[in-house]
Amino acid sequence: MKKWLTRFWLMVSLPGVLNLILCLDQMKSHGIGNVLLSALLSVVLVGNYVGLLFLPVRDRIRTGLRARMMIGGRRLIYGGLYAMAVQVFVFVRFYMGYSWTCAPGTAVLIGNAVLSCAGCFLLLAAGVLRIISTSKRLGIVRRLMMLLTMWIPAVNLLVLLYACRLVGEEYDHEREKATLRELRVDSEICRTRYPLLLVHGIGFRDLRYFNYWGRIPRELKRNGASVHYGNQEALGTIVYNAEDIRKRIFQVMKGTGCEKVNIIAHSKGGLDARYAISKLQMGPYVASLTTMNTPHRGCRFVDYACRLPDGLYRFVASCFDRTFRKLGDQNPDFYTATHQFSTAESEQFNQQVIDVPEVYYQSYTSCMRWPWSHLLLSIPYCMIRPLEGDNDGLVSVESAKWGEFQGVFSNARTRGISHGDIIDLKREDYQGFDVVETYVQIVSKLKEKGF
Numbered sequence: 001m002k003k004w005l006t007r008f009w010l011m012v013s014l015p016g017v018l019n020l021i022l023c024l025d026q027m028k029s030h031g032i033g034n035v036l037l038s039a040l041l042s043v044v045l046v047g048n049y050v051g052l053l054f055l056p057v058r059d060r061i062r063t064g065l066r067a068r069m070m071i072g073g074r075r076l077i078y079g080g081l082y083a084m085a086v087q088v089f090v091f092v093r094f095y096m097g098y099s100w101t102c103a104p105g106t107a108v109l110i111g112n113a114v115l116s117c118a119g120c121f122l123l124l125a126a127g128v129l130r131i132i133s134t135s136k137r138l139g140i141v142r143r144l145m146m147l148l149t150m151w152i153p154a155v156n157l158l159v160l161l162y163a164c165r166l167v168g169e170e171y172d173h174e175r176e177k178a179t180l181r182e183l184r185v186d187s188e189i190c191r192t193r194y195p196l197l198l199v200h201g202i203g204f205r206d207l208r209y210f211n212y213w214g215r216i217p218r219e220l221k222r223n224g225a226s227v228h229y230g231n232q233e234a235l236g237t238i239v240y241n242a243e244d245i246r247k248r249i250f251q252v253m254k255g256t257g258c259e260k261v262n263i264i265a266h267s268k269g270g271l272d273a274r275y276a277i278s279k280l281q282m283g284p285y286v287a288s289l290t291t292m293n294t295p296h297r298g299c300r301f302v303d304y305a306c307r308l309p310d311g312l313y314r315f316v317a318s319c320f321d322r323t324f325r326k327l328g329d330q331n332p333d334f335y336t337a338t339h340q341f342s343t344a345e346s347e348q349f350n351q352q353v354i355d356v357p358e359v360y361y362q363s364y365t366s367c368m369r370w371p372w373s374h375l376l377l378s379i380p381y382c383m384i385r386p387l388e389g390d391n392d393g394l395v396s397v398e399s400a401k402w403g404e405f406q407g408v409f410s411n412a413r414t415r416g417i418s419h420g421d422i423i424d425l426k427r428e429d430y431q432g433f434d435v436v437e438t439y440v441q442i443v444s445k446l447k448e449k450g451f
Helices: 001-030 032-054 063-094 106-134 138-149 153-181 216-222 238-256 268-279 300-305 312-327 334-339 343-352 375-388 435-448
Strands: 196-199 225-229 261-266 286-292 360-367 404-409
Touching: 063 106, 063 153, 106 138, 106 153, 138 153, 153 435, 196 238, 196 268, 216 225, 216 435, 225 238, 238 261, 238 268, 261 268, 261 435, 268 286, 286 435, 300 334, 300 343, 300 375, 312 334
Parallel strands: 196 225, 196 261, 261 286, 286 360, 360 404
Antiparallel strands: none
Protein backbone atom coordinates (compact mmCIF):
# COMPACT_ATOMS: atom_id res chain seq x y z
CA MET A 1 0.00 0.00 0.00
CA LYS A 2 2.81 2.41 0.88
CA LYS A 3 4.59 1.69 -2.41
CA TRP A 4 1.36 2.32 -4.36
CA LEU A 5 0.72 5.62 -2.55
CA THR A 6 4.25 6.80 -3.34
CA ARG A 7 3.79 5.99 -7.01
CA PHE A 8 0.41 7.70 -7.12
CA TRP A 9 1.84 10.84 -5.48
CA LEU A 10 4.62 10.98 -8.06
CA MET A 11 2.13 10.61 -10.89
CA VAL A 12 -0.14 13.43 -9.83
CA SER A 13 2.77 15.63 -8.81
CA LEU A 14 4.57 15.42 -12.14
CA PRO A 15 2.92 18.51 -13.68
CA GLY A 16 4.12 20.71 -10.83
CA VAL A 17 7.50 19.00 -10.52
CA LEU A 18 8.05 19.34 -14.25
CA ASN A 19 7.42 23.07 -14.22
CA LEU A 20 9.45 23.58 -11.06
CA ILE A 21 12.55 21.88 -12.49
CA LEU A 22 12.32 23.76 -15.75
CA CYS A 23 11.76 27.11 -14.03
CA LEU A 24 14.82 26.74 -11.83
CA ASP A 25 16.91 25.51 -14.72
CA GLN A 26 15.80 28.36 -16.97
CA MET A 27 16.74 30.90 -14.35
CA LYS A 28 20.32 29.65 -14.33
CA SER A 29 21.06 29.14 -18.01
CA HIS A 30 19.56 28.75 -21.46
CA GLY A 31 20.46 25.90 -23.74
CA ILE A 32 19.46 22.77 -25.64
CA GLY A 33 19.56 20.73 -22.45
CA ASN A 34 16.41 22.45 -21.25
CA VAL A 35 14.47 21.34 -24.28
CA LEU A 36 15.72 17.74 -23.93
CA LEU A 37 14.82 17.73 -20.24
CA SER A 38 11.36 19.04 -21.03
CA ALA A 39 10.82 16.42 -23.71
CA LEU A 40 12.01 13.60 -21.46
CA LEU A 41 9.83 14.57 -18.52
CA SER A 42 6.86 15.13 -20.83
CA VAL A 43 7.17 11.57 -22.15
CA VAL A 44 7.22 10.24 -18.59
CA LEU A 45 4.25 12.43 -17.73
CA VAL A 46 2.15 11.22 -20.68
CA GLY A 47 3.02 7.59 -19.94
CA ASN A 48 1.89 7.90 -16.34
CA TYR A 49 -1.33 9.64 -17.42
CA VAL A 50 -2.17 6.83 -19.82
CA GLY A 51 -1.87 4.34 -16.97
CA LEU A 52 -3.98 6.47 -14.66
CA LEU A 53 -6.73 7.14 -17.17
CA PHE A 54 -7.43 3.66 -18.46
CA LEU A 55 -6.34 1.10 -15.87
CA PRO A 56 -8.65 -0.03 -13.03
CA VAL A 57 -7.50 0.14 -9.43
CA ARG A 58 -6.03 -3.06 -8.03
CA ASP A 59 -7.85 -4.52 -5.06
CA ARG A 60 -7.21 -7.82 -3.33
CA ILE A 61 -10.93 -7.95 -2.50
CA ARG A 62 -12.95 -9.02 -5.52
CA THR A 63 -15.17 -5.98 -5.85
CA GLY A 64 -15.48 -6.37 -9.63
CA LEU A 65 -14.24 -4.34 -12.58
CA ARG A 66 -17.03 -1.75 -12.38
CA ALA A 67 -16.28 -0.85 -8.77
CA ARG A 68 -12.54 -0.70 -9.36
CA MET A 69 -12.96 1.52 -12.41
CA MET A 70 -15.31 3.73 -10.38
CA ILE A 71 -12.96 4.24 -7.43
CA GLY A 72 -10.15 4.79 -9.92
CA GLY A 73 -12.18 7.67 -11.33
CA ARG A 74 -12.53 9.15 -7.86
CA ARG A 75 -8.78 8.97 -7.35
CA LEU A 76 -8.23 10.59 -10.73
CA ILE A 77 -10.37 13.52 -9.63
CA TYR A 78 -8.49 13.89 -6.36
CA GLY A 79 -5.23 13.60 -8.28
CA GLY A 80 -6.30 16.30 -10.70
CA LEU A 81 -7.30 18.65 -7.87
CA TYR A 82 -4.00 18.00 -6.11
CA ALA A 83 -2.04 18.62 -9.31
CA MET A 84 -3.93 21.88 -9.84
CA ALA A 85 -2.96 23.02 -6.33
CA VAL A 86 0.69 22.25 -7.11
CA GLN A 87 0.38 24.17 -10.37
CA VAL A 88 -0.96 27.26 -8.62
CA PHE A 89 1.95 27.19 -6.18
CA VAL A 90 4.51 26.80 -8.99
CA PHE A 91 3.07 29.66 -11.04
CA VAL A 92 2.86 32.03 -8.09
CA ARG A 93 6.25 31.14 -6.64
CA PHE A 94 8.40 30.92 -9.76
CA TYR A 95 6.68 31.99 -12.96
CA MET A 96 5.52 35.35 -11.64
CA GLY A 97 9.11 36.54 -11.09
CA TYR A 98 10.55 35.25 -14.35
CA SER A 99 11.55 37.61 -17.15
CA TRP A 100 9.64 36.49 -20.24
CA THR A 101 10.99 39.06 -22.72
CA CYS A 102 12.92 37.36 -25.53
CA ALA A 103 14.33 34.70 -23.21
CA PRO A 104 15.59 31.61 -25.09
CA GLY A 105 13.71 29.26 -22.76
CA THR A 106 10.38 31.14 -22.84
CA ALA A 107 8.84 28.84 -25.46
CA VAL A 108 9.82 25.80 -23.41
CA LEU A 109 8.23 27.21 -20.26
CA ILE A 110 5.04 28.27 -22.00
CA GLY A 111 4.70 24.92 -23.75
CA ASN A 112 5.36 23.09 -20.53
CA ALA A 113 2.80 25.16 -18.63
CA VAL A 114 0.19 24.41 -21.27
CA LEU A 115 1.07 20.71 -21.09
CA SER A 116 0.76 20.65 -17.31
CA CYS A 117 -2.59 22.48 -17.31
CA ALA A 118 -3.86 20.13 -20.01
CA GLY A 119 -2.71 17.19 -17.89
CA CYS A 120 -4.64 18.44 -14.87
CA PHE A 121 -7.76 18.92 -16.97
CA LEU A 122 -7.33 15.46 -18.48
CA LEU A 123 -7.15 13.89 -15.03
CA LEU A 124 -10.33 15.64 -13.93
CA ALA A 125 -12.21 14.93 -17.16
CA ALA A 126 -11.25 11.26 -17.15
CA GLY A 127 -12.19 10.92 -13.50
CA VAL A 128 -15.60 12.51 -14.02
CA LEU A 129 -16.24 10.33 -17.07
CA ARG A 130 -15.37 7.17 -15.13
CA ILE A 131 -17.59 7.86 -12.13
CA ILE A 132 -20.49 9.03 -14.30
CA SER A 133 -20.34 5.88 -16.41
CA THR A 134 -19.80 3.38 -13.56
CA SER A 135 -21.49 4.67 -10.39
CA LYS A 136 -24.97 3.42 -9.55
CA ARG A 137 -25.55 5.65 -6.56
CA LEU A 138 -25.17 8.95 -8.43
CA GLY A 139 -28.47 8.55 -10.28
CA ILE A 140 -29.78 10.60 -13.18
CA VAL A 141 -30.40 13.83 -11.23
CA ARG A 142 -26.90 14.00 -9.76
CA ARG A 143 -25.35 13.22 -13.13
CA LEU A 144 -27.27 16.11 -14.66
CA MET A 145 -26.14 18.39 -11.83
CA MET A 146 -22.51 17.52 -12.55
CA LEU A 147 -22.90 18.24 -16.25
CA LEU A 148 -24.80 21.50 -15.74
CA THR A 149 -22.49 22.94 -13.08
CA MET A 150 -19.14 21.88 -14.52
CA TRP A 151 -18.60 25.38 -16.01
CA ILE A 152 -19.52 27.32 -12.85
CA PRO A 153 -16.45 28.11 -10.69
CA ALA A 154 -16.61 27.03 -7.04
CA VAL A 155 -20.02 25.37 -7.55
CA ASN A 156 -18.50 22.72 -9.80
CA LEU A 157 -15.89 21.97 -7.13
CA LEU A 158 -18.54 21.46 -4.43
CA VAL A 159 -20.64 19.23 -6.69
CA LEU A 160 -17.54 17.26 -7.67
CA LEU A 161 -16.51 16.68 -4.05
CA TYR A 162 -20.08 15.62 -3.18
CA ALA A 163 -20.08 13.13 -6.06
CA CYS A 164 -16.71 11.78 -4.89
CA ARG A 165 -18.11 11.25 -1.41
CA LEU A 166 -21.03 9.24 -2.79
CA VAL A 167 -18.68 7.20 -4.94
CA GLY A 168 -16.50 6.47 -1.90
CA GLU A 169 -19.53 5.28 0.07
CA GLU A 170 -20.62 3.09 -2.84
CA TYR A 171 -17.17 1.54 -3.14
CA ASP A 172 -17.02 0.83 0.60
CA HIS A 173 -20.41 -0.85 0.26
CA GLU A 174 -19.12 -3.00 -2.61
CA ARG A 175 -16.06 -3.99 -0.57
CA GLU A 176 -18.25 -4.99 2.37
CA LYS A 177 -20.44 -7.13 0.11
CA ALA A 178 -17.40 -8.76 -1.50
CA THR A 179 -15.89 -9.50 1.91
CA LEU A 180 -19.19 -10.96 3.11
CA ARG A 181 -19.35 -13.22 0.03
CA GLU A 182 -15.87 -14.52 0.73
CA LEU A 183 -16.81 -15.32 4.31
CA ARG A 184 -19.98 -17.12 3.16
CA VAL A 185 -18.42 -18.98 0.27
CA ASP A 186 -19.12 -22.41 1.79
CA SER A 187 -21.90 -21.58 4.26
CA GLU A 188 -24.90 -21.90 1.86
CA ILE A 189 -27.08 -19.97 4.28
CA CYS A 190 -29.89 -19.80 1.69
CA ARG A 191 -30.05 -23.53 0.96
CA THR A 192 -33.56 -24.07 2.26
CA ARG A 193 -35.19 -27.46 2.63
CA TYR A 194 -37.70 -26.59 -0.09
CA PRO A 195 -37.02 -24.60 -3.29
CA LEU A 196 -38.00 -20.95 -3.62
CA LEU A 197 -40.77 -19.82 -5.95
CA LEU A 198 -40.60 -16.07 -6.67
CA VAL A 199 -43.98 -14.65 -7.70
CA HIS A 200 -44.07 -11.21 -9.36
CA GLY A 201 -46.70 -8.47 -9.10
CA ILE A 202 -49.04 -6.82 -11.58
CA GLY A 203 -47.82 -5.28 -14.82
CA PHE A 204 -44.71 -7.40 -15.20
CA ARG A 205 -43.69 -10.80 -16.52
CA ASP A 206 -40.81 -13.13 -15.72
CA LEU A 207 -38.70 -12.12 -18.70
CA ARG A 208 -35.50 -13.86 -19.65
CA TYR A 209 -33.32 -10.79 -20.17
CA PHE A 210 -34.84 -8.46 -17.58
CA ASN A 211 -35.31 -10.05 -14.19
CA TYR A 212 -38.22 -8.64 -12.21
CA TRP A 213 -36.26 -9.29 -9.01
CA GLY A 214 -33.08 -7.52 -10.12
CA ARG A 215 -29.88 -8.82 -8.53
CA ILE A 216 -31.71 -10.74 -5.81
CA PRO A 217 -32.01 -14.22 -7.46
CA ARG A 218 -28.31 -14.33 -8.37
CA GLU A 219 -27.27 -13.58 -4.79
CA LEU A 220 -29.69 -16.16 -3.42
CA LYS A 221 -28.29 -18.78 -5.79
CA ARG A 222 -24.74 -17.80 -4.84
CA ASN A 223 -25.66 -18.61 -1.24
CA GLY A 224 -27.14 -22.01 -2.07
CA ALA A 225 -30.80 -21.29 -2.86
CA SER A 226 -32.81 -23.14 -5.49
CA VAL A 227 -34.71 -20.32 -7.24
CA HIS A 228 -37.70 -20.62 -9.57
CA TYR A 229 -40.33 -18.20 -10.90
CA GLY A 230 -44.13 -18.08 -10.89
CA ASN A 231 -44.44 -17.28 -14.62
CA GLN A 232 -48.01 -16.02 -14.19
CA GLU A 233 -49.45 -13.32 -16.42
CA ALA A 234 -48.84 -9.61 -15.99
CA LEU A 235 -52.49 -8.50 -16.10
CA GLY A 236 -54.27 -11.71 -15.23
CA THR A 237 -56.95 -11.76 -12.55
CA ILE A 238 -56.22 -13.34 -9.18
CA VAL A 239 -58.16 -16.48 -10.11
CA TYR A 240 -56.47 -16.83 -13.49
CA ASN A 241 -52.96 -16.27 -12.14
CA ALA A 242 -53.55 -18.61 -9.21
CA GLU A 243 -54.07 -21.42 -11.70
CA ASP A 244 -50.73 -20.58 -13.33
CA ILE A 245 -49.07 -20.72 -9.92
CA ARG A 246 -50.69 -24.07 -9.14
CA LYS A 247 -49.26 -25.53 -12.36
CA ARG A 248 -45.88 -23.99 -11.68
CA ILE A 249 -45.69 -25.48 -8.18
CA PHE A 250 -46.16 -28.99 -9.59
CA GLN A 251 -43.51 -28.30 -12.24
CA VAL A 252 -40.99 -27.19 -9.63
CA MET A 253 -41.76 -30.16 -7.40
CA LYS A 254 -41.30 -32.54 -10.31
CA GLY A 255 -38.04 -30.89 -11.40
CA THR A 256 -36.46 -30.75 -7.95
CA GLY A 257 -37.91 -33.87 -6.38
CA CYS A 258 -39.16 -31.88 -3.37
CA GLU A 259 -42.61 -32.28 -1.92
CA LYS A 260 -43.16 -28.57 -1.16
CA VAL A 261 -42.07 -25.06 -2.12
CA ASN A 262 -41.45 -21.77 -0.32
CA ILE A 263 -43.23 -18.87 -2.03
CA ILE A 264 -41.92 -15.31 -1.88
CA ALA A 265 -44.43 -12.98 -3.54
CA HIS A 266 -44.42 -9.27 -4.24
CA SER A 267 -47.47 -7.00 -4.46
CA LYS A 268 -50.43 -8.69 -6.23
CA GLY A 269 -48.40 -11.89 -6.42
CA GLY A 270 -49.14 -12.39 -2.74
CA LEU A 271 -52.90 -12.40 -3.44
CA ASP A 272 -52.44 -14.79 -6.37
CA ALA A 273 -50.46 -17.14 -4.13
CA ARG A 274 -52.95 -16.94 -1.26
CA TYR A 275 -55.80 -17.90 -3.60
CA ALA A 276 -53.83 -20.83 -5.03
CA ILE A 277 -53.02 -22.12 -1.53
CA SER A 278 -56.53 -21.71 -0.13
CA LYS A 279 -58.93 -22.19 -3.07
CA LEU A 280 -56.92 -24.49 -5.34
CA GLN A 281 -55.92 -26.87 -2.55
CA MET A 282 -52.19 -26.17 -2.77
CA GLY A 283 -51.73 -25.97 0.99
CA PRO A 284 -50.13 -29.44 1.25
CA TYR A 285 -47.50 -28.39 -1.32
CA VAL A 286 -46.53 -25.00 0.12
CA ALA A 287 -44.33 -24.80 3.21
CA SER A 288 -44.38 -21.01 3.60
CA LEU A 289 -45.68 -17.84 1.97
CA THR A 290 -43.70 -14.64 2.38
CA THR A 291 -45.46 -11.55 1.01
CA MET A 292 -43.57 -8.35 0.20
CA ASN A 293 -45.60 -5.11 0.07
CA THR A 294 -48.80 -6.98 -0.81
CA PRO A 295 -52.08 -5.00 -0.56
CA HIS A 296 -53.92 -7.57 1.57
CA ARG A 297 -56.47 -4.96 2.63
CA GLY A 298 -56.59 -3.09 -0.64
CA CYS A 299 -55.15 0.12 -1.96
CA ARG A 300 -56.77 3.52 -1.38
CA PHE A 301 -55.33 4.83 -4.63
CA VAL A 302 -57.37 2.25 -6.54
CA ASP A 303 -60.48 3.40 -4.69
CA TYR A 304 -59.95 6.85 -6.20
CA ALA A 305 -59.23 5.40 -9.63
CA CYS A 306 -62.46 3.39 -9.54
CA ARG A 307 -64.42 6.65 -9.29
CA LEU A 308 -63.42 7.56 -12.84
CA PRO A 309 -66.14 7.29 -15.51
CA ASP A 310 -66.57 3.61 -16.29
CA GLY A 311 -66.32 4.16 -20.04
CA LEU A 312 -62.98 5.96 -19.66
CA TYR A 313 -61.66 3.28 -17.33
CA ARG A 314 -62.60 0.50 -19.73
CA PHE A 315 -61.00 2.34 -22.64
CA VAL A 316 -57.72 2.66 -20.73
CA ALA A 317 -58.00 -0.99 -19.70
CA SER A 318 -58.46 -2.10 -23.31
CA CYS A 319 -55.27 -0.24 -24.31
CA PHE A 320 -53.30 -2.04 -21.60
CA ASP A 321 -54.85 -5.38 -22.56
CA ARG A 322 -53.85 -5.02 -26.22
CA THR A 323 -50.31 -4.06 -25.26
CA PHE A 324 -49.75 -6.92 -22.83
CA ARG A 325 -51.33 -9.44 -25.18
CA LYS A 326 -48.52 -8.60 -27.59
CA LEU A 327 -46.03 -9.10 -24.76
CA GLY A 328 -47.24 -12.63 -24.09
CA ASP A 329 -50.33 -12.51 -21.87
CA GLN A 330 -53.00 -14.98 -22.98
CA ASN A 331 -55.86 -13.46 -21.02
CA PRO A 332 -55.06 -9.91 -19.84
CA ASP A 333 -57.85 -8.23 -17.90
CA PHE A 334 -56.63 -4.88 -16.62
CA TYR A 335 -60.12 -3.71 -15.62
CA THR A 336 -60.88 -6.65 -13.31
CA ALA A 337 -57.31 -7.12 -12.04
CA THR A 338 -56.99 -3.51 -10.88
CA HIS A 339 -60.48 -3.39 -9.36
CA GLN A 340 -59.46 -6.35 -7.19
CA PHE A 341 -57.15 -3.93 -5.34
CA SER A 342 -60.03 -1.82 -4.03
CA THR A 343 -60.59 -1.93 -0.29
CA ALA A 344 -64.16 -3.25 -0.71
CA GLU A 345 -63.16 -6.19 -2.91
CA SER A 346 -60.14 -6.89 -0.69
CA GLU A 347 -62.44 -7.22 2.32
CA GLN A 348 -64.56 -9.77 0.48
CA PHE A 349 -61.43 -11.58 -0.69
CA ASN A 350 -60.11 -11.93 2.87
CA GLN A 351 -63.43 -13.35 4.06
CA GLN A 352 -63.45 -15.99 1.34
CA VAL A 353 -59.76 -16.87 1.07
CA ILE A 354 -58.89 -18.37 4.45
CA ASP A 355 -55.32 -19.17 5.48
CA VAL A 356 -54.35 -22.82 5.53
CA PRO A 357 -53.14 -23.80 9.03
CA GLU A 358 -50.20 -25.96 7.88
CA VAL A 359 -48.70 -23.11 5.80
CA TYR A 360 -46.46 -20.55 7.47
CA TYR A 361 -47.56 -17.02 6.51
CA GLN A 362 -45.33 -13.98 7.06
CA SER A 363 -45.18 -10.49 5.59
CA TYR A 364 -42.82 -7.56 5.11
CA THR A 365 -43.26 -4.09 3.72
CA SER A 366 -41.41 -0.82 3.21
CA CYS A 367 -42.27 2.88 3.24
CA MET A 368 -41.28 6.07 1.46
CA ARG A 369 -40.48 9.14 3.54
CA TRP A 370 -41.37 11.91 1.09
CA PRO A 371 -43.26 12.21 -2.21
CA TRP A 372 -40.03 12.87 -4.10
CA SER A 373 -38.51 9.62 -2.84
CA HIS A 374 -39.90 8.00 -5.99
CA LEU A 375 -41.30 10.48 -8.50
CA LEU A 376 -43.48 7.94 -10.35
CA LEU A 377 -45.23 7.08 -7.09
CA SER A 378 -45.44 10.59 -5.65
CA ILE A 379 -49.13 11.12 -6.50
CA PRO A 380 -50.46 7.84 -5.02
CA TYR A 381 -48.17 8.35 -2.02
CA CYS A 382 -49.78 11.72 -1.30
CA MET A 383 -53.29 10.31 -1.79
CA ILE A 384 -52.74 7.36 0.54
CA ARG A 385 -50.82 9.06 3.35
CA PRO A 386 -53.65 11.25 4.80
CA LEU A 387 -55.95 8.22 5.06
CA GLU A 388 -53.65 5.34 6.00
CA GLY A 389 -50.33 6.89 6.99
CA ASP A 390 -46.98 5.40 6.00
CA ASN A 391 -46.91 3.66 2.63
CA ASP A 392 -44.52 2.59 -0.12
CA GLY A 393 -46.16 4.72 -2.81
CA LEU A 394 -48.93 2.18 -3.51
CA VAL A 395 -49.53 0.02 -0.43
CA SER A 396 -49.92 1.22 3.15
CA VAL A 397 -48.11 -0.47 6.01
CA GLU A 398 -51.40 -1.60 7.55
CA SER A 399 -52.60 -3.12 4.29
CA ALA A 400 -49.35 -5.07 3.86
CA LYS A 401 -49.60 -6.85 7.21
CA TRP A 402 -50.54 -10.50 6.96
CA GLY A 403 -49.74 -13.58 8.99
CA GLU A 404 -46.64 -13.01 11.13
CA PHE A 405 -45.68 -9.42 10.33
CA GLN A 406 -41.89 -9.04 10.36
CA GLY A 407 -41.50 -5.28 10.06
CA VAL A 408 -41.07 -2.24 7.81
CA PHE A 409 -37.96 -1.63 5.72
CA SER A 410 -36.61 1.87 5.34
CA ASN A 411 -33.20 3.52 5.32
CA ALA A 412 -31.23 6.04 7.33
CA ARG A 413 -31.76 8.92 4.91
CA THR A 414 -34.87 10.85 3.90
CA ARG A 415 -35.61 8.81 0.78
CA GLY A 416 -37.17 5.68 2.23
CA ILE A 417 -37.83 2.47 0.26
CA SER A 418 -40.59 2.41 -2.35
CA HIS A 419 -42.80 -0.31 -3.81
CA GLY A 420 -40.31 -0.82 -6.64
CA ASP A 421 -37.16 -0.51 -4.53
CA ILE A 422 -38.12 -3.57 -2.50
CA ILE A 423 -37.62 -5.79 -5.58
CA ASP A 424 -34.43 -4.05 -6.74
CA LEU A 425 -36.24 -2.51 -9.70
CA LYS A 426 -33.58 0.17 -10.25
CA ARG A 427 -30.61 -2.07 -9.36
CA GLU A 428 -29.44 0.57 -6.89
CA ASP A 429 -28.07 0.45 -3.35
CA TYR A 430 -29.42 2.92 -0.83
CA GLN A 431 -27.52 4.06 2.22
CA GLY A 432 -28.85 2.22 5.24
CA PHE A 433 -30.66 -0.44 3.19
CA ASP A 434 -29.22 -3.29 1.13
CA VAL A 435 -32.11 -4.91 -0.73
CA VAL A 436 -30.08 -7.91 -1.89
CA GLU A 437 -28.79 -8.67 1.59
CA THR A 438 -32.35 -8.22 2.91
CA TYR A 439 -33.57 -11.17 0.86
CA VAL A 440 -30.56 -13.25 1.87
CA GLN A 441 -31.55 -12.71 5.50
CA ILE A 442 -35.22 -13.48 4.79
CA VAL A 443 -34.36 -16.77 3.14
CA SER A 444 -31.78 -17.69 5.78
CA LYS A 445 -34.49 -17.28 8.42
CA LEU A 446 -36.74 -19.61 6.45
CA LYS A 447 -33.91 -22.12 6.50
CA GLU A 448 -33.56 -21.72 10.27
CA LYS A 449 -37.27 -22.46 10.67
CA GLY A 450 -36.84 -25.71 8.78
CA PHE A 451 -38.49 -24.64 5.54
